[in-house]
Amino acid sequence: MNDVVLQTRGLVKEFGGLRAVNSLDFTLRRGELRCVIGPNGAGKSTLFKLLTGQLKPTAGTIHFKGLDVTRLLPHEIARAGIGIKFQVPRVYDSLSVTENLWLSARSRHGAAAGAIVDRVLAEVGLVERRTSPVGHLSHGDRQWVEIGMVLTSDPDLVLLDEPTAGMTHAEARRTADLVREINRRATLIVVEHDMDFVRSIAGYVTVLHRGAVLAEGTMDEIRANDVVRDIYLGKRPRARR
Amino acid sequence: MTAWALWAVAVAVVAALPAVLSPFQIVQLTVFMIYSLLALSLDLIWGFGGILSFGQAAFFGVGGYVYGIVGINSGSTTLALIAGVAGAAGLAALLGYFTFYGRVGSMYFAVITLTVTLILHQVMGTTADPRYAVGQARLGGYNGMTNIPSLALEVPGRAPLTLDPVQLFYVVGGLLLLVLALTRALVRGSFGRVLAAIREDELRTELLGYDPRWRKLVTFAISGSIAGLAGGLFAGWGNFMNPQVFSMFQSALVVIWVMVGGRSTLYGAVVGTLVVQSLTNYLGTASVTYTTVALGTALVVIVLLFPRGLVPAIEGAVRRVSGRRPPAPEFAR
Amino acid sequence: MDFVAVTAFGIVYTIATLILLALGLAVIFGMMGVINLAQAEFLMVGAYTVLIVTAHGASVWVGIAVAPVVVGLLGLVIERTIIRFLYGRILDTMLATWGLSLGLVGLVTLVFGPTTEGIATPLGHVTVGEYRLSVYSVFVILMAFAVLGLTYGLFNYTRFGLVARATMQNPNMVSALGVNPARVYMGTFAFGAALAGLGGGVMAPLTGVVPTLGLAFIAKIFITVIVGGPVILLGTTTAGVVLGLVESLVSYGSTPIYGQVAMLAFAIILLRLLPQGISGFWRRGV
Ligand SMILES: Nc1ncnc2c1ncn2[C@@H]1O[C@H](COP(=O)(O)OP(=O)(O)OP(=O)(O)O)[C@@H](O)[C@H]1O
Ligand SMILES: [Mg+2]
Numbered sequence: 001m002n003d004v005v006l007q008t009r010g011l012v013k014e015f016g017g018l019r020a021v022n023s024l025d026f027t028l029r030r031g032e033l034r035c036v037i038g039p040n041g042a043g044k045s046t047l048f049k050l051l052t053g054q055l056k057p058t059a060g061t062i063h064f065k066g067l068d069v070t071r072l073l074p075h076e077i078a079r080a081g082i083g084i085k086f087q088v089p090r091v092y093d094s095l096s097v098t099e100n101l102w103l104s105a106r107s108r109h110g111a112a113a114g115a116i117v118d119r120v121l122a123e124v125g126l127v128e129r130r131t132s133p134v135g136h137l138s139h140g141d142r143q144w145v146e147i148g149m150v151l152t153s154d155p156d157l158v159l160l161d162e163p164t165a166g167m168t169h170a171e172a173r174r175t176a177d178l179v180r181e182i183n184r185r186a187t188l189i190v191v192e193h194d195m196d197f198v199r200s201i202a203g204y205v206t207v208l209h210r211g212a213v214l215a216e217g218t219m220d221e222i223r224a225n226d227v228v229r230d231i232y233l234g235k236r237p238r239a240r241r
Numbered sequence: 242m243t244a245w246a247l248w249a250v251a252v253a254v255v256a257a258l259p260a261v262l263s264p265f266q267i268v269q270l271t272v273f274m275i276y277s278l279l280a281l282s283l284d285l286i287w288g289f290g291g292i293l294s295f296g297q298a299a300f301f302g303v304g305g306y307v308y309g310i311v312g313i314n315s316g317s318t319t320l321a322l323i324a325g326v327a328g329a330a331g332l333a334a335l336l337g338y339f340t341f342y343g344r345v346g347s348m349y350f351a352v353i354t355l356t357v358t359l360i361l362h363q364v365m366g367t368t369a370d371p372r373y374a375v376g377q378a379r380l381g382g383y384n385g386m387t388n389i390p391s392l393a394l395e396v397p398g399r400a401p402l403t404l405d406p407v408q409l410f411y412v413v414g415g416l417l418l419l420v421l422a423l424t425r426a427l428v429r430g431s432f433g434r435v436l437a438a439i440r441e442d443e444l445r446t447e448l449l450g451y452d453p454r455w456r457k458l459v460t461f462a463i464s465g466s467i468a469g470l471a472g473g474l475f476a477g478w479g480n481f482m483n484p485q486v487f488s489m490f491q492s493a494l495v496v497i498w499v500m501v502g503g504r505s506t507l508y509g510a511v512v513g514t515l516v517v518q519s520l521t522n523y524l525g526t527a528s529v530t531y532t533t534v535a536l537g538t539a540l541v542v543i544v545l546l547f548p549r550g551l552v553p554a555i556e557g558a559v560r561r562v563s564g565r566r567p568p569a570p571e572f573a574r
Numbered sequence: 575m576d577f578v579a580v581t582a583f584g585i586v587y588t589i590a591t592l593i594l595l596a597l598g599l600a601v602i603f604g605m606m607g608v609i610n611l612a613q614a615e616f617l618m619v620g621a622y623t624v625l626i627v628t629a630h631g632a633s634v635w636v637g638i639a640v641a642p643v644v645v646g647l648l649g650l651v652i653e654r655t656i657i658r659f660l661y662g663r664i665l666d667t668m669l670a671t672w673g674l675s676l677g678l679v680g681l682v683t684l685v686f687g688p689t690t691e692g693i694a695t696p697l698g699h700v701t702v703g704e705y706r707l708s709v710y711s712v713f714v715i716l717m718a719f720a721v722l723g724l725t726y727g728l729f730n731y732t733r734f735g736l737v738a739r740a741t742m743q744n745p746n747m748v749s750a751l752g753v754n755p756a757r758v759y760m761g762t763f764a765f766g767a768a769l770a771g772l773g774g775g776v777m778a779p780l781t782g783v784v785p786t787l788g789l790a791f792i793a794k795i796f797i798t799v800i801v802g803g804p805v806i807l808l809g810t811t812t813a814g815v816v817l818g819l820v821e822s823l824v825s826y827g828s829t830p831i832y833g834q835v836a837m838l839a840f841a842i843i844l845l846r847l848l849p850q851g852i853s854g855f856w857r858r859g860v
Contacts, residue, residue: 052448078450103438107450116384134364180548291664295672336842343846348664352796353842354611359793360838365830489789496669522747530688534680540673544661544666 001191005030005187006051011060013046013211020046022211024060028157034181035198036191037222038208039231044191045087047208048159053077053082065156083155087162087191089142091149093135097126100134100145105152116152124148124160124178140171146177160181160190164197176200195219243541248422255414259407271410272517274417275474280510281420288504289428290460291440292347296336296354299361300329300465302486304472306365306380309389311483312379319395322473323432329469339435340453355492357375362487385483392477413474417511420467425507427463436460463538490533497536500543503550512552575741576703581826587711588825589818594776595791596798597810598769602798605762606741610665611671612652613795614788615678616763616767620711621776622688622697625691625783634696635780641775642768653760661759669714683785683800690784712777717776721769726807728765738762793834794821797841803851813853817841 013021020043028034030100033133036044045207049055052072061070069077087150092100101120105113124144129137134145143163150158164172165180172194179201182188190197198205198219205222207214215225223229242328245303259267283297307328312321337359340350367373368528369382392409393401404412438446439453447453476482485491494517502513547554585607599613610616623644624637651676660667697709729735738758745755774787781787798817802809820840825833845851 053450054444072448074444074453075450078448084448085447090442091443092438092445094441095437099434103434103446104449106435116492149449253847339842339846343849345845345849348609348668349575349800349845349849350609351665351668352800353845355611356793356796359789360834363793364835367829397781489672489679493672495673500669530680530683532680533676534684535679536674537675537677537720540676541656541670542673544670544673545656548663548666 003030004028005032005065006221007063008050009061009063011047011050011062012058013043013050013055014058019211021050021057024212026206026213028187029191030187031183033179033188033201034190035201035203035205035219036189036208037114037193037195037198037205038214042201042208043211044208045161046211048084048161048189048191052082053157056196076153078153079154080161081108083153083157084159085146085150085161085163087165089139089146091134091145094133095144096131096133097121097137097148098130101148101152104149108153108155113152116154119240120148120151124153125182139166140168143167143171143175147175151182157187157189160188161192162191164192164194171202172197211223248418251418253423255411255418258414259410261442264406264511267410271406271413272475272478273515274410274413275471276518277308277511277514278417278420278471278474279468279495280502280514281417281507282471282511283423283495283499283506284502284507285428285466285467286461287499288507289433289436289440290457290464290507292457292461293351294464295351295352295467295496296358297464298487298492299354299358299429299517300333301472301475301491302358302361302482302484303332304329304545305471305476305486306471306481307388308476309386309474310375310378310547312390313388314475316390316401318390318401318477319394321475322392322470323442325473325476326466326469329344329472330466334458334462337458341457341461342532343420344454358487358492359489362484365487366454372494380485383484385481387481389476389480391480392474409478410546415480416470416474416475421507421511424463424467428507431453431458432459435474445481460543490529490536493536493540496545497540499550500547501551503553505549505553509550509552513528515549516552576705580702580705580707583707583711584826585683585819585822587715588822589814590715592798592816592818592821593810594714594718594721595770595773596795596802596814597725597806598766598771598773599795600765600766600802600806600810601725601769602763604753604768604804604809605738606661606667606759607804608667608671609799610763610766611668612674612678613671613766614792615627615675615682616645616649616770616788617777617791618682618785618787619648620771621778621781621783623771624775624778625693628693634650637693637778638772638775640842642772644773645774646764646768648761648771650764652767653763657763658756658760661756666794672753679788680787686785688785688841690780690782693779695779699798703723705821714776714780717772721772722807722811725769728807734758734761776807794837797837799850801841801844803848818850 004027008024008026011021011024012019024047031180038044050057050116054074058068061068064080064082069080071131072080086103098117098121101117102113105116109116121130124147126144126148128142129141134142137145143166147163157173160179164175167175178198179188179190189203191205204216205219206216207222207228209231215222215228250413262270275367279297279301282300283294287293295520304325308321308325311324312405313319336354340353345353365380366383367382369384371379373380378386391403392402392412395401435446435451436456439451443453498514498517499510500513501517502509502511543551576811589764595617598616599610602608602610620641624634625642627640628634656674657667660670687740695708695710697713699708729739735755737748739756741755749755757789776851781790798810798813802813817837817840821833824836
């Protein structure tokens, strides 16, 4: 049982009359790579906000590494070891790449931050751009900065909200490699709309619909599921640029 | 070389000024440097913490009054100065606790700090009756608190030595440079980097594991203590405090100093204060009324035309004319 | 019994003045999210308007009717020349209105001098047992009800009010519908100023007229609006009642100054619990 890293029970979030997350029971084992898919408005981002403490659930509990984190503040949850990458890259535009990475490294590693930053700069391929203000980078590179921030803080559980949004095919492939790389060190939840990407990282898939779990299984099982196909896979996948 | 050379120049200038200036000018410049400390306190919390406080005059006043009360009662001005700093820091911490931990918005924060100042003004104004006294120290209402002891050098085992104007100038100048160096170290160190991150994106920083409330509280308390230090020095300089230190005029003046100097640098606060105060001195204090009109107009004009500060705008213009590129962004300039 | 009646009247009066003086500020805050630091000076200009009108031989009532017009126009001019360049920059707007506040105090002092001028309080007194009550304070209470009604009517029964409420909810949507939000802001700012002018005019016979008149009220009305939060009428009324009670009760036990200190302490502690003010639960609105 102690290999369960994350467990939500009866998780509910209401906005006015709308239940964005509806009695969600979700369990994640250590080392897992879980993809969460679902149509727009299914409650994926809301789930991430609940897990990181940005929103407080209307009802239900969240346990992380056996600890009840339901009522903890965002910074306490982050310190406990949950890291997030936002849907829209959320980085410090006026600060340099190094400084962005240093900020995330220091919060959990203190004085060791410098060495970690140097290592991660190489991993995400931004050594040459390390003194540039992040605001001057391309969209793709900004995504890498944020992924780098997740790597430097070295969390036990990493939440990636649409990591490939706005990336080219080549960049998306590189991200898939990186996701597998992160997964060697941490448990991952990846929200993605891009089915090719989900298949390429070959994780276990949870389909969310109207805030609840509609189906769970491997990508092939999900593909074979008629209900899922109707509400989700029937739609045209997002076009790449 | 540049940073150390600049500090050396600053120290040399402070050291040399008494030889060049008249005694009157030295006394004037002493109070300008005290005001610079006050401006620095706002620059720290506003420019680097990203939190606009309209209440720096309140901490200045509290520092001054506490200096007076403790100085008159104990006779030790060192103790009085420390108490003044502690009193102001305590008030700032208390206010900061309620506002930052309540996550009050930035505009509410500004209004609350202003309201605290206005109410202190009124409360101190009602203390004219002799029964409003702390020990030997009478608060004095609008007539003010008098007979506050001058700052003295206190070495244990020796009689305290009251500082003459030049010595006071050195003490204040030394403290100003010291506080400038310490705040600079603070904003360039890891605390200051996280503060810069909070200023740019509070939620993001929180999700990296930093508690913004606590850091804002600490910054505000430090800012309050610097304002309190300035207030204590002011009371020891003029031997007098009155409720006008809490007036709208004083509160706005602090903001003007920082707006003129620009809030992206710490030294800007000092430059802004020296420029504004020398200018008002030069123009002559014909009447407080004219100064009030001028101050109000200046505030409106600067906000409309130079929201990033007057000195930075001039620097920018000079740089454009001379064709130099602006410096690369950095955590804290 | 007379004592109870008179005390109760005093409390109602305190609440009414808070609402009367704070409502203009609340209107501007509710619409634009900005605390206008020159609001106290709008009150002051309203009071001076009454002073000038009575000095020319007209009655106080004429003065009170003219004050909101004068101050409303002043607000319009200020909005057109300063405020409109600062929309979206909340702290800068506050700084500019602060400068305006100082400038107005200075200018009025230059023109009229720093002394307090009195205006005779109309309507005389009635006696309740051994107490004397000014009839004019009954008028002040009625005026508070009147401005609440006026504001309610304006926002709920006029086309301007409809557009204004829509703008509060979503300015972008409104501009997509072809309404210029800038005009709405202009109108609201002028209306908020006019309310302040009316409040200042009504209070003028009671307080005397002096350039720093606003200072006596400004702390109270800031606190009222902050505690009230962004819902104009409900917020201001609730905050006025709660804070008026706090102020009157503490003032009776000590001095009016401590009444204000208690209001401030109450407000700060309340904001620790409700950082958006009492009405922060609700959406922005009237
Ligand atoms: N702060 C909020 N207030 C009110 N409703 C909200 C809020 N945040 C989300 N919602 C609603 O909750 C539902 C779930 O939204 P959420 O952003 O979690 O969806 P999502 O699965 O991430 O969608 P997408 O694929 O478009 O990113 C939506 O209907 C959304 O409109
Ligand atoms: Mg989403």
